[in-house]
Every structure is written in structure tokens, then in C-alpha cells.
Amino acid sequence: MNSEADQWSPARGPYAIAVSQSWWAMSAVAQFAADARVAHGPAQQIYARQIFGHLRLLQRCAVMQAKELVRLGIDPAHRDQLQDEIDAFERAVPGAKNARDVLEHFDEYARGDGRLQRKAMSELGIDVFEAAAMFWGGGYDSVADELTEGPFVVVVSQAVE
Secondary structure, three states: OOOOOOOOOHHHHHHHHHHHHHHHHHHHHHHHHHHHHHHHHHHHHHHHHHHHHHHHHHHHHHHHHHHHHHHHHOOHHHHHHHHHHHHHHHHHOHHHHEEEEEEEEOHHHOOOOOOHHHHHHHHHOOOOHHHHHOOOEEEOOOOOOEEEEOOOEEEEEHHHO
16 A cells, blocks of 8 residues: 555645646637637637636636745745736736636626625615626627627737737
8 A cells, every 4th residue: 555655646746737737728728819719600709708717727827836936935036036927917918817707707797796896886886787787798809809708808919928
């Protein structure tokens, strides 16, 4: 029987897992963007909507890598460089996380009960119907190369880059 130390576990290599998942997420963003650009009708929207989720996954992978660099005691300069890249990514695709949340929690957002809607109602003094409308709808515009969900817009070419 193998000892606990000999058994494989993802917890023994979380940084490598984050790097691997990052590659898959980046590849998925590029593939879905390419597919959306050449597809027509519903297929175009289906491919494009997947981009939000994979951008969110990519951001989570980078954060996981940063946490692992801290845990492993890696030179702070490398950690700072990765954090700078995470910040640049978030500036390049603002709203990607929130758009993914709207798609993921569509049931709450359709009723006007999404986290961002509740915040908007409180801060802007709008009612549930206005909040529901504000955070609903969107899609991929192949001419502008933009993907929207509610008020959130991602330029697909920037996302791929």
C-alpha cells in the first residue's frame, strides 16, 4: 500500500495546475473568438457568450498563481510582476467578471435580484424593473467586435490579446 506521501494529489502542485488551467482558458478564449467571428445566427452568439466565462477562469488562474508564489516564498519582484499583469488584464477586459456573473446568475438578474442590481438600486435610487432592464441583454456584435452583457462591454480582440 502506498504511503500518503507517495500518493498523487493536485494539492501537491497547485501552481502547475493553475498554469495548465490558464493555458486551457486562453486557448478557449481564442477558439471561441475565432468561431464567433466566422459563425452566423445563433451559433455566433453561442460561441461569443463562452468568452466571458473563460476570461473569468483565466483571471482566477492568475490569482491562484499569485497566491502560490506567496506560499512558495518566491521573490516578491516576480509576484509583483504577476500582479501587474493581472491588473493590466483587468483593465483590458473591464466588466468580464461581472458579465460572467450576470450570465451565470441569470435567474437572479432576470428578477432584478442580482448583486449588482441591488447595489445599483441602492446607489442610483432606481426600482427593480429599471435595475432588471439595466443588467439584461446583450450579445456579440461582429462589426464592432464587441461582446456585451447588460452594461458590460468587452472588445473581443483585446480579450484575445
